[in-house]
Structures are given as C-alpha cells and as structure tokens.
Amino acid sequence: MIQSSMSALRPLRTLLFGEHYSLTRFCSGFVSRMRYINRLKENDAACLSALQNGHIFLFHRLIPLLQCSDPETFRPIALTYSEVQSVLHKCGSDGSLLKESILIGCSEQNHAQFCLDVGELDPAAIAQNCKGTFMDLRKAFFLLEGAEAPLVAKAQALLQWHQINRFCGATGQLTQRNQAGSQRACSSSSIVYYPKMSPVVIVLVSDGKRCLLGRQSSFPRGLYSALAGFCDMGETLEEALRREVAEEVGLEVQNIIYSSSQHWPFPHSSFMLACHATVSPAHSQLNVDHLELEDARWFTEEEITCALQTGAACRAS
Numbered sequence: 001m002i003q004s005s006m007s008a009l010r011p012l013r014t015l016l017f018g019e020h021y022s023l024t025r026f027c028s029g030f031v032s033r034m035r036y037i038n039r040l041k042e043n044d045a046a047c048l049s050a051l052q053n054g055h056i057f058l059f060h061r062l063i064p065l066l067q068c069s070d071p072e073t074f075r076p077i078a079l080t081y082s083e084v085q086s087v088l089h090k091c092g093s094d095g096s097l098l099k100e101s102i103l104i105g106c107s108e109q110n111h112a113q114f115c116l117d118v119g120e121l122d123p124a125a126i127a128q129n130c131k132g133t134f135m136d137l138r139k140a141f142f143l144l145e146g147a148e149a150p151l152v153a154k155a156q157a158l159l160q161w162h163q164i165n166r167f168c169g170a171t172g173q174l175t176q177r178n179q180a181g182s183q184r185a186c187s188s189s190s191i192v193y194y195p196k197m198s199p200v201v202i203v204l205v206s207d208g209k210r211c212l213l214g215r216q217s218s219f220p221r222g223l224y225s226a227l228a229g230f231c232d233m234g235e236t237l238e239e240a241l242r243r244e245v246a247e248e249v250g251l252e253v254q255n256i257i258y259s260s261s262q263h264w265p266f267p268h269s270s271f272m273l274a275c276h277a278t279v280s281p282a283h284s285q286l287n288v289d290h291l292e293l294e295d296a297r298w299f300t301e302e303e304i305t306c307a308l309q310t311g312a313a314c315r316a317s
C-alpha cells in the first residue's frame with residue numbers, strides 16, 4: 001500500500017524536482033549540514049579537523065579577496081588549508097595564523113567554510129599568489145553571485161565582531177574565542193559573548209498610489225531608499241516601525257505587514273526586517289525631520305519603474 005502510493009507520487013516528484021530527485025538526499029542534506037555546523041561550534045577538535053579539510057576565504061583588514069571572471073561578476077576565492085599554508089609561507093608567515101580562521105558555513109559538497117583575516121601581511125603579495133584582488137565589500141556586494149554575497153557579508157561581519165570584542169566589558173580582561181569563532185568568553189567573569197546584530201526595521205510606506213522614499217545626506221547622489229531605523233530596547237517590530245516613520249516624516253502608519261529579512265553588514269551588522277505599511281491619502285502630508293533625512297518624497301510606480309530601468313537617479317516631478 002505504502003509502496004504503491006510512493007510510486008504514484010513519483011511523476012509529481014519528477015515534475016517538481018527533476019529526474020535526479022532523491023527524497024532522502026533532498027531532506028537529509030540540509031539537516032545534516034546544519035547539524036554538522038552546530039557540532040563544529042561546540043567541539044574545538046572537530047572544528048580544527050574540519051578546517052584542515054575545508055575551504056578558506058581570505059580577507060585583508062576586512063576587505064575580501066575576490067576573483068573577477070568578467071568586469072560584472074566577482075566571486076570569493078575558496079582556498080584549501082594547504083593552499084593557504086603555502087601562501088602564508090611565501091608571504092613570510094609561519095602558518096600559525098590559520099588557527100584564527102572563523103567558521104562561516106558548510107558548502108553543499110559538505111566542505112566546512114572558514115574565513116581568515118591576513119591583515120598583518122602584505123595584501124599585494126597575497127593577492128598575487130592567489131590570483132585575486134582585494135576589493136571593498138561595499139563596492140563588490142552587488143557584483144557577487146547571488147548565494148555568495150551573504151556568505152562574504154557574514155564572514156566580514158564575524159571578523160569585525162572579533163576584532164572589536166577582544167576584551168570583556170565587565171573585567172577589561174582579554175576574552176578567548178572558541179575554535180569556530182562562534183563565541184568569546186572571559187575566564188574571570190565567566191561571561192560568554194556571542195556575535196551581535198542590531199535589529200533594524202525598513203518599511204515601504206504607501207498611500208495606495210505612491211510610495212514613500214527618503215535619503216540621508218550621506219547617501220550617494222540621487223539615491224533614495226525605503227525608511228529605516230534601529231529598534232530601541234524593549235520595542236516590538238511594529239512599535240519601532242511606527243516610531244521611526246513618525247520621527248522621520250511625521251506620519252502615522254497603519255496595516256503593517258512583515259515582508260522579509262536580511263543581514264546587512266554595513267557599517268556594523270544589522271538585522272534588517274522589511275515591512276509594508278500604509279497611510280490614508282488624506283493623511284499623507286510629509287513633515288520631514290531634516291536632522292535625520294535630507295529629503296523624503298512620494299514617488300509614483302512609473303517614476304520608480306523608470307529609475308530602476310534606467311539606473312538613473314530617482315527624481316520626483
């Protein structure tokens with residue numbers, strides 16, 4: 001009975017997932033990778049062994065090493081442990097730096113992935129030996145392959161967190177990291193520190209026909225964005241959203257709908273929570289706080305479509 005219902009499902013499976021679909025592999029691959037990463041965070045010896053068989057992405061003072069396949073596409077360079085060891089030796093390091101690698105994930109081929117900042121070494125020599133180029137992440141972010149941008153962003157965020165959290169806030173003593181780099185602990189206070197993200201709400205406000213975008217004076221010329229702001233301690237997502245829109249443009253929003261979330265590495269890790277919200281057309285008069293925003297305006301769908309298509313600055317009439 002079970003067998004016959006399974007075979008009845010086969011055409012549907014093939015339709016959904018293709019000829020090579022395997023239920024066992026499809027379900028267990030993700031689960032086993034997540035459990036593997038979790039185990040590496042808790043077991044220093046297992047993590048060290050995974051590093052020796054894993055892939056390592058290099059950074060220099062938080063700038064990722066990338067390979068440019070064509071002017072529009074960049075990819076991070078995945079090096080093996082022995083490749084990094086050889087590059088470090090050529091650049092005058094004894095290789096002990098490798099132990100400072102930080103776990104960032106696990107590839108679909110089950111290779112543990114790590115990042116390492118070689119900030120003390122000559123970047124030109126490293127780049128030449130690896131046939132890559134160090135490129136500021138802000139410039140490279142939108143040129144990276146879809147799945148690789150979040151991995152590089154996560155790596156940079158973790159490296160930065162370790163660099164600025166070397167001391168315990170309670171005792172002033174140096175903290176020690178675990179092998180995976182998923183935490184730092186102070187042996188005097190027993191406080192364990194975990195990588196931190198600040199929750200930020202970002203909201204597209206609509207009056208039914210137009211949507212509201214604003215710009216800070218620090219934005220590149222012509223760039224407008226949905227309104228955003230940090231959540232305060234004790235606030236819900238909805239409270240933070242209502243407060244930010246009220247502060248920045250003087251409107252009271254309704255009908256808040258959560259849309260999606262994203263880690264944002266700049267300048268220090270934020271956890272962006274994206275929402276939609278509305279105001280009634282009768283209450284859409286803006287009262288911009290110019291200490292926070294240089295400008296905020298209502299834009300029609302045609303204006304936004306045109307700006308996105310041409311890549312030009314989005315200008316209101």
Ligand SMILES: NC(=O)c1ccc[n+]([C@@H]2O[C@H](COP(=O)([O-])OP(=O)(O)OC[C@H]3O[C@@H](n4cnc5c(N)ncnc54)[C@H](O)[C@@H]3O)[C@@H](O)[C@H]2O)c1
Pocket residue numbers: 198200202225226227228229230231244264266267270292
């Ligand atoms: N439209 C946007 O502004 C936009 C778009 C994409 C990403 N972001 C990200 O969202 C973040 C927040 O947006 P914003 O700058 O408009 O926020 P905001 O409107 O809350 O104003 C920033 C100010 O909030 C204060 N603040 C409160 N909590 C803070 C914290 N945890 N970290 C730093 N500052 C804190 C500081 O005084 C800071 O100057 C930005 O740093 C940026 O990385 C914003």
Ligand SMILES: [Mg+2]
Pocket residue numbers: 227228229248292
């Ligand atoms: Mg803001």
